[in-house]
Amino acid sequence: MAEVRPDEISAILRKQLSGFESEADIYDVGTVLQVGDGIARVYGLSQVMMSELVEFPNDVFGMVLNLDEDSVGCVLFGESRLIKEGDIVKRTKRVASMPVGEEMLGRVITPLGVPLDGKGAISTDKYLPIERKALGVIQRAPVKEPLQTGIAAIDSMIPIGRGQRELIIGDRQTGKTAVAIDAIINQKYTHTEEAKKLGIEPVYCIYVAIGQKGSTVAQVVAKLEENEAMDYTTVISATATEPAPLQFIAPYSGATLGEYFRDNGKHALVVYDDLSKQAVAYRELSLLLRRPPGREAYPGDVFYLHSRLLERASKLSDDLGGGSLTALPIIETQQGDVSAYIPTNVISITDGQIYLESSLFNAGVRPAINVGISVSRVGGNAQIKAMKKVAGSLKLDLAQYKALEAFAKFGSDLDVYTQKTLAKGARLVELLKQGQYVPVPIEKQVVAIYLGTNGYLDNIDIADVKRYEKEILEFIEMKYNQVFESIKKEKQLSDKVLEMIKKAADEFVAVFK
């Protein structure tokens, strides 16, 4: 039997520990004067920096948010009951930062980068500060590449470009998170070989959950895993049980991770779900730090809170690698009130908004997007030509339908033209309905919308529209696959393709029952 001699063991131990320093450790300290409600006032720490991380006993960390004349105000990232008056606080000489890198993909982490998913430590040595200044004018480029969400209503009428900030706003239970999750799932395509050949660069996703239920976050992660979307996604979770400071910094850590990808010439999509809860967490902090309350008791800098976060979304110029960071912030309204303080702030900061309405949702229009008041201010430039061509008349048709909708109940008393508009509108609304977690590729969206706006649906029963769409797309895929291939490759609708679609539609009517 093999034997290990005790002196061998001690030699190994000594070797393993040889890197361990045993000199005097020098650090700056302060003393806790007062602690409570996630806030600690500290005396000392005379050299401390603003938003520096400080270490309390029992592995609780804090961040400096107030530098007063004779004390320092810190917010705590852990439980305040672990800290007593008189405890020693150490400086870390590092502003609050988080580890970044490709290793973070597929993981669920806290806003400080500590893994939560039980998959072991994350080995990365790159750290970036959580609060960073947004880029200047020179470093940026106009938004020009599309970010496909896979939701026909959005990709056609409210297109989102890479580097854009598009707000998703609506009451509770209107499917805001669903839209964002679908957008993440649809990015799977950008990671395929096929997309690479077509010159579509991969999009890395970050989902930031702020103040949500732990079960909801678990559900989202499970859904992403089920759809194989976790391979290119990081979930940053600050659930409702976490202290307010963690909820407050969570979006900034998401932006930091996204910026890492952007600065390396890659593309990132960050979903902030949701910023109203972050504003509430920040209000809590500010009031505890005795900053004066303003409207709705939010502090004076609540606009800056969101503007500095969303300014970090950007498209880099080609000199800097041409990466991008797209932001999809989510805001929850109360009873559809978009004129409340936080919604108006964020609406004015973003490059457009997607309105979700509970009345539409309950009427079975899902995703419940109100296309009349949803806009995208910069995404149009990023849309592919084919989609631009078919979507122009779609928006017009839907607007006309909305205007005449009130007359729909008069039925056959209406003139022929009005009846026609109503019939077409109803079919288009039906066409844009879409299930959850089933993103549609852009080429199929184009064909479906083309058929809808060019009257091919007019003789189909409303109840059959979805079935017709599904079957004709399958039909075209089987018999006229060049249609899809050509839209994908050339990104536009040539006359030849249009001919083929028309031919396919005519052929299909004969077989459709």
Next chain:
Amino acid sequence: MSKYKVSIRYSTSLLEIAISKNLLEVISADVDFILNVFRSSSELVSVMKSPVIKGQLKISIIDEIFKDKTNFETLNFLRFVVKKRRENYLVNILEKYLDLRDEHLCIANVDVKTAYEFDEEQSKALQSNLEKKLNKQVRLNYSIDKTILGGFIARIGDTMYDASIKHQLKLLQKKFTEGGVTLN
């Protein structure tokens, strides 16, 4: 907050008087003495803090206690503080004065915590090392804390020089349990 501002203002003026009249040592000795008196008598502190007792009476109490035992300038300063009705900050003012004086003389006050009492040689070595490091004169105040197990912890202002066994063990523990991402 105002306490801090008030005491620093008065103590600076006392220091300036001491420097301009070349009485730094005399006044510092007086301040030490007065602080000792205040520390030994809580009654005197509460008399000074009491808003009920009239200022004139407080001045005469101060006169009676300190008249022949302190310098004229010091006594005058005490009277002035009472007259300006800042007597409840008096102890703070005097403590701040000592800090400012040390700063003026380039003396660093170092609190040293050791597990066992240092012998002459060790404390001399520590003193000379610290003086070299800080480029200042060093005044060491020793205290004993068995929980640090060995070595010493020196605290200068807000900076700690931690060479205790306890801290080393803690670092070692951290190194063993550490798995990739930690905060420190």
